[in-house]
Each structure stands twice: as C-alpha cells, then as structure tokens.
Amino acid sequence: MGNVKISAEKVEKRYNPGAPNEVLAIENITLDIQDGEFVALLGPSGCGKSTFLFMVGGFEKPTEGTLRLNGQPIDGPGANRGIVFQEYVLFPWQVVSKNIAYGLRIAGVSQAEQDRRVAELINMIGLQGFESAYPESLSGGMKQRVAIARALAYDPEILLMDEPFGALDAQTRARMISDLTRIHATTHKTTLFVTHSVEEAILLSDKIALFSARPSRIKRVFEIDLPHPRRVTDDGFVTFEREILESLEQEVSDTLDGRLDSAG
Ligand SMILES: Nc1ncnc2c1ncn2[C@@H]1O[C@H](COP(=O)(O)OP(=O)(O)OP(=O)(O)O)[C@@H](O)[C@H]1O
Numbered sequence: 001m002g003n004v005k006i007s008a009e010k011v012e013k014r015y016n017p018g019a020p021n022e023v024l025a026i027e028n029i030t031l032d033i034q035d036g037e038f039v040a041l042l043g044p045s046g047c048g049k050s051t052f053l054f055m056v057g058g059f060e061k062p063t064e065g066t067l068r069l070n071g072q073p074i075d076g077p078g079a080n081r082g083i084v085f086q087e088y089v090l091f092p093w094q095v096v097s098k099n100i101a102y103g104l105r106i107a108g109v110s111q112a113e114q115d116r117r118v119a120e121l122i123n124m125i126g127l128q129g130f131e132s133a134y135p136e137s138l139s140g141g142m143k144q145r146v147a148i149a150r151a152l153a154y155d156p157e158i159l160l161m162d163e164p165f166g167a168l169d170a171q172t173r174a175r176m177i178s179d180l181t182r183i184h185a186t187t188h189k190t191t192l193f194v195t196h197s198v199e200e201a202i203l204l205s206d207k208i209a210l211f212s213a214r215p216s217r218i219k220r221v222f223e224i225d226l227p228h229p230r231r232v233t234d235d236g237f238v239t240f241e242r243e244i245l246e247s248l249e250q251e252v253s254d255t256l257d258g259r260l261d262s263a264g
C-alpha cells in the first residue's frame with residue numbers, strides 16, 4: 001500500500017469522435033488507485049464503467065487526459081492485467097486445470113511450474129477434485145471461480161472485474177463475495193471491480209468510486225474503513241449503504257430523465 005498503481009488524470013472518452021454517432025461516454029475522470037487497493041466502480045447503467053475498465057485493460061484509449069499504470073501511460077493490453085467478465089470465458093473443450101493453465105501455457109511456462117501453480121489456485125478457489133471436470137459440468141459459481149483462478153494464474157499486477165457475479169443467484173454470490181475477500185487478503189492484488197450492487201461494493205471494497213450519469217465524472221469517493229469480514233447487518237454497513245444509495249439514486253434518476261428527454 002502507499003504507492004499509486006493506477007492513475008487517471010482528466011480522462012475523457014468519446015466513441016466515434018466527429019461521426020454522427022459520436023458518444024461522449026466519459027467526460028472527466030480523475031482517480032488514483034493505490035497498490036493493493038480494492039476499488040469498486042459504481043454508477044448508473046451506461047455511465048462508462050466498462051469503458052473505464054477497458055481503457056485500464058488497454059483495449060480502448062482515452063480521447064483526452066492520461067491513464068497510467070505504475071507511472072507509465074497505458075498503451076495496449078498486457079499480461080500484467082488479469083480480466084474477469086460477467087460471461088464466463090472458459091474454453092468448453094478444456095478441463096478445469098487446462099483452463100486455469102491457459103495463460104501459463106501461452107507464456108511457455110514449464111509443465112512442472114504449471115502443475116504447481118494450478119494446484120495452488122485450485123486450492124485457493126476451493127475446487128479440489130474438479131481438476132478434470134469440463135466447464136459444462138460446473139455450476140455458475142464454480143465457473144466464475146475458475147475464471148478468477150485463470151486471471152490470477154500468471155500473477156498479474158492488477159485484477160479487472162466487470163460485474164463478475166452479476167449472473168449468480170444470491171447464495172452463490174454471497175459465497176463468492178467472501179471467497180474474493182479472502183483471495184484479496186491473501187494476494188493483495190490491486191483490484192478494479194465494476195458492480196451494480198451497492199451491497200457487493202461495500203462488502204468488498206477499500207474504496208468506492210461513484211460515477212455520475214453519462215457523460216461521467218467521479219461524483220464521490222467513499223472510503224470504506226469497516227473491518228473484515230463484513231456483514232450486511234453491521235451498523236457501519238447500513239450507514240454507508242444509506243449514504244451511497246442516496247447518492248446513486250440521484251444519478252440513476254438523472255440518467256432516466258435524460259432518456260425521457262431524448263425520447264420526447
Ligand atoms: N464500442 C462502443 N462504441 C460506441 N459507443 C459505445 C461503445 N461502448 C460503449 N459505448 C457507449 O458508451 C457509454 C458507456 O458505456 P459502458 O458500457 O461503458 O457503460 P457501463 O457503465 O458499463 O454500463 P452498464 O452498467 O450498463 O454495463 C454508453 O452510452 C454506450 O452506449
């Protein structure tokens with residue numbers, strides 16, 4: 001902790017600039033993320049959360065401003081960023097251990113080292129006994145755990161997660177939240193976590209960056225200084241939840257008003 005890992009300085013993102021279908025997705029995002037920090041990005045639908053994540057991933061470029069990783073402007077994707085999205089991107093024709101080892105194989109890591117690393121990760125995600133199972137035989141939560149293990153396999157510096165638990169049922173999601181809390185406490189990976197769930201954000205994060213309605217700015221940053229493990233029934237939890245929901249609801253209603261205006 002203490003070093004800035006990711007820094008966004010007056011970042012703007014316009015899609016299709018100059019074209020009739022131009023969209024100003026992000027107006028001005030300035031945000032510092034410290035090494036080891038778990039940061040949730042929260043905001044109304046369409047405000048540019050995924051766009052911001054894609055830019056940190058190097059798949060899109062800001063149209064103004066600068067986005068830095070370790071002090072260097074981000075210029076394209078790299079293996080130092082592990083990615084987990086909502087749709088499980090596992091290879092259906094490969095068993096769990098092969099799926100997890102994918103990045104290691106590409107990087108030419110020795111078989112012995114692959115085996116060691118996969119065993120460690122299987123342990124971390126609690127899927128002992130499923131090494132030779134195909135994805136189709138796994139539940140949604142298990143698949144998502146394999147996706148997380150695969151993202152962690154080549155020991156990235158940061159983890160980028162876009163609504164990774166969005167498709168899971170409530171119980172599985174609760175389990176995944178506590179698993180991810182534990183994994184973060186073990187690995188201390190700097191994590192950017194996009195979610196629509198205020199609850200998820202408070203349970204997991206050191207910091208929550210609340211995006212305004214599009215074109216987005218950072219509306220507020222909440223430092224969540226509650227001890228782990230956290231529960232939704234904690235006094236501190238409820239106080240944060242109320243404050244964040246109020247702030248978010250204002251942006252959601254601005255988004256809906258904007259849609260009504262442009263429809264009418
Ligand atoms: N490739 C693209 N080309 C043009 N416009 C895009 C592209 N990707 C996103 N947009 C637009 O940019 C804006 C932000 O989209 P983005 O997907 O980043 O929002 P989001 O906050 O992740 O939304 P959600 O919560 O619904 O996932 C939207 O208006 C969207 O239509």
Ligand SMILES: [Mg+2]
Nearest residue numbers: 049050051162
């Ligand atoms: Mg999105």
